[in-house]
Amino acid sequence: MAADWIVFWVCAPISIGSAIAMLLQRNAVHAALFLIVNLFTVAVLYLVLGAPFLFAVQIIVYAGAIMVLFLFVIMLLGVDREERLVERLRGQRTAAILLGLGVVGEVVFAIRAGVGFSTRAPAGFGAANGGGNPQALGRLLFRAYFLPFEVTSILLMVAAVAAMVLARRRERPVASAERRAQEPIEPSEPSEPSEPREEEPVG
Amino acid sequence: MDWLDWLLLAARVVVVFFVLLLSVILLVWVERKVVADMQTRKGPMRAGPRGVLVSLADGIKLFFKEGITPALADRPVYLIAPIVSMLPAFLAFAVIPFGTGVTLFGRRVPFQIADLNVGILWVLAMSSMMVYGIVLAGWSSGSNYPLLGSIRSSAQMISYEVGMALALVSVLMYSGHLRMTQIVAAQDRVWNVVPQLPAFVIYLIAGLAETNRPPFDLPEAETELVAGYHTEYSGIKFAMFYLAEYLNTVTVAAIATTLFLGGWRGPHPEHLAWLWPILWFVVKVLAIIYAYIWIRATLPRFRYDRLMAFGWKVLIPFGLVWVLATGAVIVLPDVYGRRPVVIGAAAVLAVVLLLSLLWSALARRRETVEAPS
Numbered sequence: 001m002a003a004d005w006i007v008f009w010v011c012a013p014i015s016i017g018s019a020i021a022m023l024l025q026r027n028a029v030h031a032a033l034f035l036i037v038n039l040f041t042v043a044v045l046y047l048v049l050g051a052p053f054l055f056a057v058q059i060i061v062y063a064g065a066i067m068v069l070f071l072f073v074i075m076l077l078g079v080d081r082e083e084r085l086v087e088r089l090r091g092q093r094t095a096a097i098l099l100g101l102g103v104v105g106e107v108v109f110a111i112r113a114g115v116g117f118s119t120r121a122p123a124g125f126g127a128a129n130g131g132g133n134p135q136a137l138g139r140l141l142f143r144a145y146f147l148p149f150e151v152t153s154i155l156l157m158v159a160a161v162a163a164m165v166l167a168r169r170r171e172r173p174v175a176s177a178e179r180r181a182q183e184p185i186e187p188s189e190p191s192e193p194s195e196p197r198e199e200e201p202v203g
Numbered sequence: 204m205d206w207l208d209w210l211l212l213a214a215r216v217v218v219v220f221f222v223l224l225l226s227v228i229l230l231v232w233v234e235r236k237v238v239a240d241m242q243t244r245k246g247p248m249r250a251g252p253r254g255v256l257v258s259l260a261d262g263i264k265l266f267f268k269e270g271i272t273p274a275l276a277d278r279p280v281y282l283i284a285p286i287v288s289m290l291p292a293f294l295a296f297a298v299i300p301f302g303t304g305v306t307l308f309g310r311r312v313p314f315q316i317a318d319l320n321v322g323i324l325w326v327l328a329m330s331s332m333m334v335y336g337i338v339l340a341g342w343s344s345g346s347n348y349p350l351l352g353s354i355r356s357s358a359q360m361i362s363y364e365v366g367m368a369l370a371l372v373s374v375l376m377y378s379g380h381l382r383m384t385q386i387v388a389a390q391d392r393v394w395n396v397v398p399q400l401p402a403f404v405i406y407l408i409a410g411l412a413e414t415n416r417p418p419f420d421l422p423e424a425e426t427e428l429v430a431g432y433h434t435e436y437s438g439i440k441f442a443m444f445y446l447a448e449y450l451n452t453v454t455v456a457a458i459a460t461t462l463f464l465g466g467w468r469g470p471h472p473e474h475l476a477w478l479w480p481i482l483w484f485v486v487k488v489l490a491i492i493y494a495y496i497w498i499r500a501t502l503p504r505f506r507y508d509r510l511m512a513f514g515w516k517v518l519i520p521f522g523l524v525w526v527l528a529t530g531a532v533i534v535l536p537d538v539y540g541r542r543p544v545v546i547g548a549a550a551v552l553a554v555v556l557l558l559s560l561l562w563s564a565l566a567r568r569r570e571t572v573e574a575p576s
Contacts, residue, residue, distance in 0.1 A: 029280065029342060036335070056324030064331025065361065068338065072357050075342050075350065132320055134381050 004048050011048075015041035028074050032067060039063045053134040207308060215316050219296060227449040231258035234496050241500040262442060270438035275345030284343055285436065285443035288336020292450035295329035298322040298383050299457050302467050302481040314467075314481065315384065322383035323375050326458055327368055330413055334360040336447060337415070337432045344435035352431030355507060356415065362514040363412035363419075369522030370406040373529040374399055374462050387466035394465040401525045403463045405518060407494070410455040412514065414448060416495060418502040419510060456491040460484060464491075528553070 015038055022034035043058035109115075129136045141149050232247065232255050239246025247254030272281060302314030319325050334357050341353020375381055377399055378389040386395075396403045412419040420431075433444045460466060464487045471479030505513070531549070539545045 027277075029277070033280070033339075052319065052321045053324070056321040056328050059328035060324065060331050064328060064334075065364075068331075068334055068357055068361060071335075071338050071342070072354065075338070075354060132381075134321055134324075 007044065007048050011041040011044045015045070029071065032070050032074060035070075036063050036067050039067070050129070051133060053137050207310070211307065211310075211312050212316070215312070215314075219316060220293065223293065223296060223450060223453060224446075226453055227446055228258045228262070229255075230449050230453065230492065231261070231445075232256075233492075234499075237493065237496045238500045241497070265442040265445075266439050268438040270440060271435075273345055273435045276435065277343040277345065280339050280343035281435075282440075284336055284340035285440045285447070286336075287339060288333070288447040289443055289450060291329040291332040291336075292447060292454045294332075295326050295454045296457065298325050299454075299461050300384050300387055300466055301457070301484045303477060305477045313384075314477075318382060318384050321381050323371055323381050323386070323462070327364075327371060330367065331364055333413060333451060336444070340436065340444070341432040344432075346435050349432050349434045352434075356432060359412055359415075359419065359510060359514070362511060363409040363518070366405055366514060366518040366522050367409035367413060369519065369526055370402040370409065371462070373402045373522075373526045376526070376529050376533060383461055383466075387461060387468065390465040390468060394463065394468070396463040396465075399463060399529070401521070402529075403459070405522050405525070406459055406463065407491070408518060410459065411495065411498065412510075414451040414455055416448075416452060417499040418504050420504060452492060452495060453488065456488045456495070457484075459491050460487040 018034045018037040018041065022031045022038060025031040025034060039058060039062045043055045043063065046052075046058060047055040128140075235257065236246045236254070247257035250256040250260045272278065297316040298319050300313065300315040300318070304311060304313035304315075306312070337356045337360075338353045341349040341351075341356070344350070374386070374395055377395065378386045380386050380389060389395075433441055436444060467480030467484040469479065469483035469486075471483070535545075535549065
């Protein structure tokens with residue numbers, strides 16, 4: 001019990017601190033790194049709360065896969081310059097502050113008033129977790145909730161295929177024309193367009 | 204848990220930490236010696252008997268070298284990247300049982316740091332964290348070649364992680380446990396490598412790619428990228444990357460040993476019963492590392508597009524089919540019974556499927572040979 005308490009009080013401040021640091025960070029890569037720290041500490045909190053499967057999946061999926069893709073995109077697109085803090089939408093900042101305070105207020109109210117699971121343990125949690133948390137989760141997902149689970153996975157797969165189809169390279173002539181347009185013009189050979197390059201396969 | 208338990212846990216952590224560091228020092232020497240032997244050279248001979256202290260000398264040299272930070276580097280990220288690349292390898296080792304354990308001061312001390320009930324997922328999580336060190340190093344160096352290397356590596360490691368995960372999935376389906384000790388316990392009669400040979404092969408190949416070892420060392424291909432992600436690193440920070448690479452190799456070999464080669468299992472006499480499992484474990488890990496060194500000495504580096512094509516078009520489909528086959532072997536006997544007719548029909552079906560796959564692959568190959576684009 002004491003160990004849980006220590007882990008919580010170590011992880012919770014780091015978690016909140018990294019979340020705030022992520023928001024205040026202007027550099028996109030630094031912000032992503034703080035987000036990784038935040039996801040990691042939240043994963044540890046899941047472990048303390050008795051959900052080891054969620055802990056592992058949080059690290060694998062969020063900290064491991066999704067954030068790597070974030071970094072990949074940030075690096076590939078070169079958006080690692082600092083963001084200018086100019087409001088694009090008018091009143092956005094005020095609205096964000098008001099709505100954020102609203103959410104905090106809701107959470108405080110929920111805990112104070114004892115809504116949902118905030119004061120009492122969820123009913124039958126221990127019984128449902130009998131025989132190990134990952135096993136129990138697997139049993140639920142693949143027996144009771146089999147259809148929704150599979151439908152969700154098909155949905156995700158369709159989304160992935162659709163993204164690939166939409167982002168696919170254009171036809172060859174267009175691509176090479178685009179390339180030619182992007183190519184810097186060499187001062188030494190001004191009159192020679194890059195004719196032979198059309199033969200080259202793109203990519 | 205009282206203070207003695209905590210003390211024993213801390214002792215195990217410290218021992219594992221230093222043994223891993225020591226093993227890296229030895230491993231660098233072993234690798235150089237084995238590669239030299241395969242190329243009929245002598246390898247390092249100067250420092251210590253038969254050059255065994257060579258990596259210690261290297262380490263001292265690197266430690267006292269000037270650490271240069273490039274002007275364009277992103278300082279904090281540049282400094283934490285080597286540490287980040289070392290951490291996952293150490294952390295992944297925490298769930299690996301490297302022996303049966305002993306009884307000290309009247310309590311059982313398992314030779315394992317933490318027996319997580321999601322051990323195999325922890326391994327997967329840590330292998331997915333391995334990519335960060337390289338990605339951050341490449342980005343923060345503020346230089347083109349490291350960036351190219353790190354972009355390559357993030358694509359490569361994400362791709363091969365899927366194959367690795369499929370291999371792990373079929374192992375955990377077969378043994379029915381996520382806990383490492385139970386996976387080892389389930390191999391008391393037959394090691395997983397026999398029924399799960401394809402998964403073992405997939406794991407070893409994906410492990411090569413995950414640790415950026417040759418022939419999959421594209422992130423640091425010196426003919427193309429100078430030195431890849433660690434081009435701008437020098438001194439102790441470079442040493443950390445070096446250390447991380449070998450640590451990853453040890454960890455991958457240890458995981459393969461635990462999941463496929465029966466972990467610490469092996470015949471042993473009653474005398475000193477706690478020691479023999481550790482020796483067996485070390486021997487198996489060394490065998491896998493030897494195979495890795497052998498591959499490095501034998502195969503040339505892959506071309507980058509071939510590497511990705513192999514990962515996505517061969518390894519992952521093969522892994523998926525194998526997961527399906529494992530599932531069929533586990534579930535179908537419970538549903539249809541173990542009658543010889545059913546097993547025979549299943550075997551015929553499997554052979555037909557295999558032949559059709561082989562045939563289509565051959566046909567595609569013939570097509571490309573006849574009509575080169």
